[in-house]
Amino acid sequence: MIYDIVIIGGGPIGIACGLEAQKKGLSYLILEKGPIVNSLYNYPVNMQFFSSSERLEIDEIPFISKEAKPSRIEALEYYRRIATSNNLNIHLFEKVENVSKNDDFFSVKTSKDTYQAKNVIVATGFYDIPNKLGIPGEELAKVAHYYKDPHFYAGQKVAVVGASNSAIDAALECWRKGAEVTLIIRGKSVGDRVKYWVRPDVINRIEEGSIKAYYNANITQITATTLDIKTDQKEITIDNDFVLALIGYRPNFTFLEKMGIRLSDNEKRIPSYHEETMETNVKGIFLAGVICGGMETHKWFIENSRIHAKMIVKTILENQN
Template identity: 40%
Template sequence: MHIHDVIVIGGGPCGLAMGIELAKSGLDYLILEKGNLTESIRRYPRRMRFFSTAENIEIGGLPFAISEVKANRNEALQYYRKVAGYFDLKFKLFVDVDRTEKQPDGTFLVYSNDGQVFQSKKVVLATGYFDVPRMLNVPGENLPHVSHYYDEPFKYSYTNVVLVGGSNSSVEAALELYRHDAHVTIVHKEADFRTKVKYWLVPDVKNRVKEGKIHTRFNSITKEIEPGRMLIENIETGETEWIPADFVFLLVGYLPDEHLLFRCGIVLDPLTKVPTFDPETFETNIPGLYLCGTVMAGVFTEKIFIENGRDHAAAIADHINGRDVRKVKELIDRI
């Protein structure tokens, strides 16, 4: 079996940034991606626009040249595909990794769910967090009209749509659905929308709520979902209410795949799900196994984005190449 220097698991922006750094170092690497390149971005709402400006989600030093300040989903997909081609990155698509195992000789075996096996000296997990939605664990959550991902508005015109959550994804979906003639209700456990909602969306959604064009049930939680309706409870009064729900989107966030991390031997905090890793080298409790990007965030996914996750790649490449990043950091601090 061919032994790569490094296998990168995950072909999102951070995984691609990792591949670029490894390519620059002249290492023999391979990126394994369970879907296509930047699969998580492909699954974003089709009209989504990034919160970050274009230069903040660039990788490899290649300019992200667009006419607007912030990129939309399609522009990002095109950009990252072109970056991968420019650097001639080595990847294998539609390989769903099940686990890694460190061998007595120090190398790693990487097993996929379809029976493929790869071998490398080092492994970098850059799997992000978009594949594992936060579950409400309520009756009816798995019904066919319920989803943890919103796509586009056209299917839902003239229907009753309930959005659970008060962050960007819920607000953006509500505004788009309302403008395509859906009857929209937002259910959120807090007293108002989350403070991290994109600033340009806040006046829009609040004005639509004031006009009665988007309905809200704040301080409310989901208790049960049935075909055509949903039971909610006001957490202040304890009162319950059935509301019409032809379609339900549970947009309450996503998590890194803790089960994959566990199967790779990485120790996680039982409460926060934050994995064990060195904050300067990003090496885990398994020597030679690294984390890159949001996969290291545990439940705190809002703390790591493309713009800071992409920087992990350079530090990991330095450590793999034997460069003492601590001494470099100390030198920079003295300067």
């Protein structure tokens, strides 16, 4: 079978693309390397979204949440029910390994099979590859680039690296479960984009001394029991049991380049695509969602990229006529 569309990524935007293709009568297949909305599944267990529930809706399907800002578990239920109740053609736990062009079709090789498609939509997000500190000791088992549950860190000396939502949420949650928390912040303050109801909370905890914070600081070395920290004023060593290096994530640029998609030469690494059609420089390959922003991972969200599904499917239909 030759599909009209193969969609790489079964997150909210990949699901939105599948819904739109299904409504327009196009044959499609969604390929997801993990469970449904794999990235959301791997978010911290207690995460609460910055966006309200209606802004996370896709295909005008109502998202009802207990509070204005839905939780991770509510989002998982919402997107899972959409996928199952609409009988979306989605293959789970099947990782895409390679995409190549054969004459008029694309060959999409996965960990389980190979599929043929007239068009490919890449909706893989950015959560797969963490940014690294690049320092001695980062390979130690005590260092994590993903954070899940604060209970694990109760009674431990935990250093949290970062100043964005993920780092600040982790610092507060771990402290509330009894961890001794130290924040290592590269800049001069807690990040401006931290959720507005969370930022005052962490600043108050820092000011009262419940959470120790070092600003204009970087970790220079990690050992089994300590951290070396350099600030603009001094160098210190502190005792440490665990490090949460939550300094952001990046799209899989190598995967994009292997498909022939051009990236900008600057540090933003923005993929080449047409803003009105979402088609890349490779005819028949489209981008959807946060991956469109390259390293600017704060630019695209569910709420402002769900429209990509309609834009892409409209273009594909027009190209067929």
